[in-house]
Amino acid sequence: MDLNPNNLFEQKKLATHNKSQPSNLSVSTIIAKVVTVYKVENNSSLFVGKYGFALAGDKESKHYQILLYGKNTILINYSLNKDFVYNVFENNCVEIITMTRWRLEFANIHDAVDFNSNISLILWKLNNPKIMFWIDLYYPIRNGVTAKFGSVVEVTFSAKIIQGKTIGPEVSNNYEDNKNLKVLIRNEGWEKSLMGVNVGTQRIIYIPAAEMGAWKILTDGHQSLCLIVNVKNVYEMEDDNAQVSLIMNKEIKIKLNNSSSDNVPNQNDQVVLNNINSSKKLLVETLSEELAELKKEHSKTIERLEKLEISFNEFKLNKSSSKDIIDLDLRKCLKKVYKSLIKEFPTDQSFTGNQVQFTIREIFYNYLSSQD
CATH class of the missing domain: 3.10.50.40 (Chitinase A; domain 3)
Structure with a gap:
């Protein structure tokens, strides 16, 4: 059985089947699959047969329609609008409601996911x-x-x-x-x-x-x-709080430098878990606004490092004075701190505000301790 909608009827027929459709459309098939069709009446599903199920449309005019068709017949040719009912059911089934309630079963998961993916974007825009x-x-x-x-x-x-x-x-x-x-x-x-x-x-x-x-x-x-x-x-x-806490704790162990064990949360871990339980925050791995700000700071840091390199090279070309020596020490200090920040905050990870504050404090503390 030929279920290709382009072989079944011409685009002109596709576009003018409903009188309510706008004229001068260039309707083409977006996706078509074979489905097993059931007609739902009085909460009972009556087997109809295997048919083609197609989504067609004209993207420029934002006009779309669905078609349910056999080799020589068309069961449905319906123009989509924001009131169109399209429900995804368990396994590979969907239900559509036009003048009649239809239950459609795709041949496999791949066909169901493929068709539902295509129609989802249209339904979002129509709503x-x-x-x-x-x-x-x-x-x-x-x-x-x-x-x-x-x-x-x-x-x-x-x-x-x-x-x-x-x-x-x-x-x-x-x-x-x-x-x-x-x-x-x-x-x-x-x-x-x-x-x-x-x-x-x-x-x-x-x-x-x-x-x-x-x-x-x-x-x-x-x-x-x-x-x-x-x-x-x-x-x-x-x-299942204990099981979730264990999973959370493993994630925290990866993200925090001072996790104590796989099963026993330390003080920093408990802060995160308390936030989870109070519905304020989920995980340190979740994308956060702090990460966006951190990325902005990374770009600024790179610019500063480049300026420091230029200043350092310019300094080496000139004779140094006592003031220049002080400035050079300051540049070296800042350069070391900036590099430590980049190392501790890679762009492919996310961090909580507490982590950022704690890590920056440790960087400065360690640097000052090394100068004593």
């Missing part, structure tokens, strides 16, 4: 691109722990910027880090988009510039962000 929007690409049966406010969700992620009408290049991911991002779900911020996930959920999240918080360091400050997360674990803080 309100200035508001955060998310949709599941896939999830297994929700028979385990599902995330709620106060849960900690452990995920891998891929972050891509939105460029105009399309999803742009990837700007960050943690696939090769050998450690997952742990997120505390709160009732504000982008974290609330992880409500309802369970282990195995793949979810796509569209975050506008005004709502992305610390993720903004990955953009130019005005772009939106497309975040794709794969859920690895969900922890309930009330029911």
